[in-house]
Amino acid sequence: MTLKDRLSNSKANSLTLTEHLTELRRRLMVGLGAFVVASIVGFFLYGPLLHFLRQPYCLASGNRCDLYVTGPLDGITVRLQIACFAGVVLASPVVLFELWRFITPGLKSKERKYAIPFILVSLTLFGLGAAIAYVTLEHALSWLSAIGGPSLRPIYNPKQYLSLVMWMMILFGAAFEFPVILVGLELIRAVTWRQLLGWWRWAIIAITLASALFTPSSDPFSMLMLMIPLIVFYFISIGLGWLFRR
DSSP: OOHHHHHHHHHHHHSOHHHHHHHHHHHHHHHHHHHHHHHHHHHHTHHHHHHHHHHHHHHHHTTOOOOOOOSTTHHHHHHHHHHHHHHHHHHHHHHHHHHHHHHGGGSOHHHHTTHHHHHHHHHHHHHHHHHHHHHHHHHHHHHHHHHTOTTOOOOOOHHHHHHHHHHHHHHHHHHTTHHHHHHHHHHTTSSOHHHHHHTHHHHHHHHHHHHHHHOTTOOHHHHHHHHHHHHHHHHHHHHHHHHHTO
């Protein structure tokens, strides 16, 4: 360990519990502020965002994709729902940066240099997961409509429909952070690549069960589109762990 690492770790370890909590609260307040600002932006971009989120339904239904409200407050509820979704997505870079700023004082300088690449990779993977969820929604909606039989004609409530779309995108995006978490655990030596390699059978079973249980649309196509990348990411994480420890 270098002198710089010793001084950094000594400073991090010298902080009291109150100081740690104060620092955490400050980081959380910055993240919350970013979420509020991003949500306000989303509130004013309601029209384009609604059009974007409605597209999978339009493709699945042959452009017969009107959404029907059943209560006088549904309009404002839907707008706030979309604004919050935009807030989560747009504020995520700031939240991830603040998270790393909170964690990095306790890391070595060698580990600290991975902060920016980790943030960029995390954002890229989240976007990739959300994009895959968005693309699979057309198939998911077609399957969900067909499974009930031809006697059922879908008339969607916007709150329920948008909840499905947004939860699919958020869940897929969050699930695609899986390799970032694994590589991070390998870097801090919480697990080793050899341990992960030894657990590969159980990992595949766990990923399969989690994909089946937590895919919001419950259709097999979406489940496979979540399960297969996570399995691939698991083995990529093992390879990256091996490379970092060479």
